[in-house]
Amino acid sequence: MNSWKLLMASTITIAASIAAANEDAKLSIEGLDIPVRVSVQSHTPEIDEVRSGWTFRKSETQDLQRDDFDNPAFVFVDQGIDLFDKIDGTAGKSCSSCHSDMNSFKGLRASMPRIANGQIETMEDLVNGCRTERMGAESWKWSSKNMTAVTALIGLESRGMPIKVKMDGDAAEFWQKGKDVYYARVGQLDMSCANCHEENYGNMIRADHLSQGQINGFPTYRLKNAKLNSIHARFKGCMKNIRATPYKEGGPEFRALELYLASRGNGLSVETPSVRN
Ligand code: HEC
Ligand code: HEC
Numbered sequence: 001m002n003s004w005k006l007l008m009a010s011t012i013t014i015a016a017s018i019a020a021a022n023e024d025a026k027l028s029i030e031g032l033d034i035p036v037r038v039s040v041q042s043h044t045p046e047i048d049e050v051r052s053g054w055t056f057r058k059s060e061t062q063d064l065q066r067d068d069f070d071n072p073a074f075v076f077v078d079q080g081i082d083l084f085d086k087i088d089g090t091a092g093k094s095c096s097s098c099h100s101d102m103n104s105f106k107g108l109r110a111s112m113p114r115i116a117n118g119q120i121e122t123m124e125d126l127v128n129g130c131r132t133e134r135m136g137a138e139s140w141k142w143s144s145k146n147m148t149a150v151t152a153l154i155g156l157e158s159r160g161m162p163i164k165v166k167m168d169g170d171a172a173e174f175w176q177k178g179k180d181v182y183y184a185r186v187g188q189l190d191m192s193c194a195n196c197h198e199e200n201y202g203n204m205i206r207a208d209h210l211s212q213g214q215i216n217g218f219p220t221y222r223l224k225n226a227k228l229n230s231i232h233a234r235f236k237g238c239m240k241n242i243r244a245t246p247y248k249e250g251g252p253e254f255r256a257l258e259l260y261l262a263s264r265g266n267g268l269s270v271e272t273p274s275v276r277n
Pocket of ligand 2 (some may be wrong): 045052053054056182191192193195196198203208209210211212213214215217220234235238239241242257276
């Protein structure tokens with residue numbers, strides 16, 4: 001992948017990396033070592049190594065994620081704590097009325113999304129399920145400030161734990177659907193997720209160093225829009241960039257894609273909340 005590559009029929013130029021990132025850096029947060037490069041698995045033979053998006057970022061961005069005090073995402077995690085304790089809805093309860101110990105969420109993020117009642121269940125579903133069915137409160141929008149603050153708080157409990165989503169059995173059908181979406185060429189630029197994140201990771205696209213598009217660090221704080229970004233919002237952004245009509249957040253395509261992408265990151269660690277460009 002060292003040669004200049006001009007993608008035909010597109011206005012997007014992908015060029016060899018100019019070594020802007022410290023790709024061999026090691027990630028350790030608050031004394032916890034987090035593996036950012038792990039061996040490939042049998043279902044991702046097309047890549048050399050499974051790598052966290054963190055390894056592709058500039059050292060200054062990498063540093064922000066090394067220290068929770070410097071990590072801007074923690075402003076939102078704090079808001080998540082307040083929301084967790086806030087009474088809302090007709091039942092007069094807060095999340096903490098029933099979930100008094102955040103520790104009980106340990107490991108949850110590493111296994112999401114999962115299959116429940118024959119459907120893909122995401123972290124957003126769990127939060128909204130409790131809000132509507134157990135609190136008598138309104139559901140939160142998929143990528144809203146409240147939702148991402150609370151999913152970041154819950155995800156943080158699993159930080160450093162290896163991603164291990166189920167791909168077989170009742171998950172198989174959804175996994176295959178997600179894979180189909182990943183490899184489908186769409187939009188005016190006629191590109192697939194794989195064109196950038198599988199065939200060209202490590203190369204530069206405009207000023208951006210292309211990663212493998214892993215989702216182990218979500219919700220992620222983006223310096224670009226200075227807030228937490230959900231997984232589906234990122235999918236949407238990438239689809240817009242290739243001038244495709246994005247699928248709906250929370251819709252069947254993005255749910256399946258989330259499951260498939262999570263499986264491509266099996267073995268990487270939960271980095272929630274991560275920092276990206
Ligand atoms: C009236 C009690 C109650 C309230 C209030 C409540 N939950 Fe729950 N929640 C439950 C029960 C019961 C379950 C299912 C059993 C379990 O996994 O703990 C659950 C499950 C969950 C799960 C999945 C846990 C797992 O390991 O599968 C998450 C995440 C969750 N709740 C988040 C929230 C959040 C966030 C709020 C506030 C917005 C909230 N809950 C409010 C009772 C409640
Ligand atoms: C034209 C190239 C291109 C295509 C096609 C593309 N993306 Fe991206 N994507 C990017 C760039 C650039 C970034 C930001 C730098 C990076 O992490 O690669 C990004 C970032 C991401 C991230 C964030 C990674 C992290 O570590 O936080 C995810 C997830 C992602 N893309 C998923 C997708 C999915 C799913 C598709 C297909 C629907 C897709 N992308 C299609 C260019 C692309």
